[in-house]
Amino acid sequence: MRLLLAAALLLSVLTPAGASGVLIVTEELPPYNYQENGDAKGMATEVVQAVLEETGVDAKIEFYPWARSYRLAQTRKNTLIYSMARIPEREDLFEWVGVITPVATSFFKLTANKEIKVNSLEDARKYSIGVSLENVNYLYLKGKGFTNLELVGEDLLNMRKLAHGRIDLVPFDEASFYYQVRRDGMDAAMFEPAYRLEDLSRFLYMAFSKSSDPDLIERFRQGLQSVKDDGTYDRILMRYSLMN
Template sequence: MKLLLWVAALLMCLALPVRGQDIRIVTEEFPPYNYSDNGLAEGLSSEVVQAVLAETGLTAEFLFLPWARAYLTAQNSKNTVIFSIGRIPEREDLFEWLGVIAPYNTSLYKLANRTDLTVNSLSDAKDYSIGVSVEDVIYQYLKSQNFSNLDIVGEDILNIRKLALGRLDVIAFDEAAFQYYLDLEDIDPALFERIYRLEDISGGLYMAINKDSDPDLIQALKRGLEAIKHNGTYEQILNRHRLMN
C-alpha cells in the first residue's frame, strides 16, 4: 500500500508544471534593453520578460553574463531562457524561439569628418575596418556575409571609444544602444554619422529558450508573451521606454 501511495505521489509530481526555480534566465549587459542595477534586471526587454513570467505565474532569477557565455549556456542547458537575442539563419535551429520582445535596428557609423568614407551597400563596407562585439548577432551576420575585416571586442562601448579615437573606420551598432552609450559617456553625437542600416538583422529582438526544454514550459512562455501583447502590457512597456515598432 505504501509503495502504491509513493508511486502515485511521484506521478503527481511529474505531472506538475515546471516551477519557477527550475527556470534559468540568462542575458547580458545590453542597455537600454537589458542591464543590471543594484542586482535588479532593468531595461525594456527585461520588463517584457518579467511581464511574461508574471502572466504565466512563474518566477526566475536573471543571470547577467558576458554574451558569449550566456549564448553557450542557453544552448547547453535545458529550461534556460536567453534574451535579447537576434534571430538569423545561423541561429535558427539552435533555440526554440518564443517571440519578439523589443524593436531593434542596427546601423553602421563613421566619424562625421571622414568625408573619404562612403558606404552605399553592404559590399562597400568590406573596404573598411569594422568594430563588432564577440559572438553577437552583428558579428555572426557580417561573418556569414564573408567579412574578413572585423575588429572584435568584448564590450560594446569599446567600439565607440575606438571609433572616436580614429582607430576604426566603421562600427556596427544597435541604434538605441548607440545613443544610450553616447549619453552615458557624455560624447557629442555630432562626432558621428549613421551611414547604412543593416536591414537583414533589424526588426526585432527575441526571447528564446533551449530547444530541449520542457514542452509545457515552452508553450506557457509563448502563451504568456502572446497574452501581454494582446492585453496591452507590451505596448505600455514600449511606450514607457519610447521605443515603438
C-alpha cells in the same frame, strides 16, 4: 549521510536557478536590458518580467557578457536568453518564444570622417569593422564573407575604438549605440549612422535552449501572447518611446 545531504543543499544554493529550474540570461544592452543598482531594467526586460508574472514562473535574470549568456543558452536546460536577433545562423540553435522589441541596426562612423562613404553592404568591405564575439552583427557579416572584422569581447570597446579612430565602422542597434556612448561620457554628436542594415533591422526575441522542457516553452509562448493581447506589451513600448 548527513554530509551528503549538507553537500546537496549547498550545491542547490550555489547553482543558479537550481539544477533544473529556469535560468534567464542576458547582457548589458541599454535601453533594452541593463542593470541599475543591481536591478534588471530596460524595455525588453520589462516584457520578460511581464511574461514571468503572467506565467507565475519565479526566475532571476542574470547579466553576463554576451558570449557567456549565449553559451549557457545552448548548453543548459531550461535557460531563457534575451534580447536576441533571429537570423538563419541561429534558427536551429534555440527554441524561439517570440518577439519582445523592435530594433534598427546601422553602421556607425565618426561624423568628422568624411572619407568614409557606405551606400551598400559591399561598400563596407573597404573599411575596418569592429564587432563583438557571438554578437549578431559579427555572425551576420561573417556569414556574408566579411574578413575585415576586428573582434573584441565587449561592445563598448568597439565604441571607444571608433571614437579614437582605431576602426572605421561599428554595426550596432541605433537606440542602444547612442545610449551607451552617452553613458560612457562620450559626445553622441561624434558619431553618425553611415548605412542601415535592413536584414538586422526587425525585431529582438526571447528564446529557450533546445533541451528545455517543451511544456515550459509553450507556457512562455502563451504568456508572451497574453501580455500582447491585454495591452501590457504596447504600454511598455510606448513608455520607452516617450522617454527617448
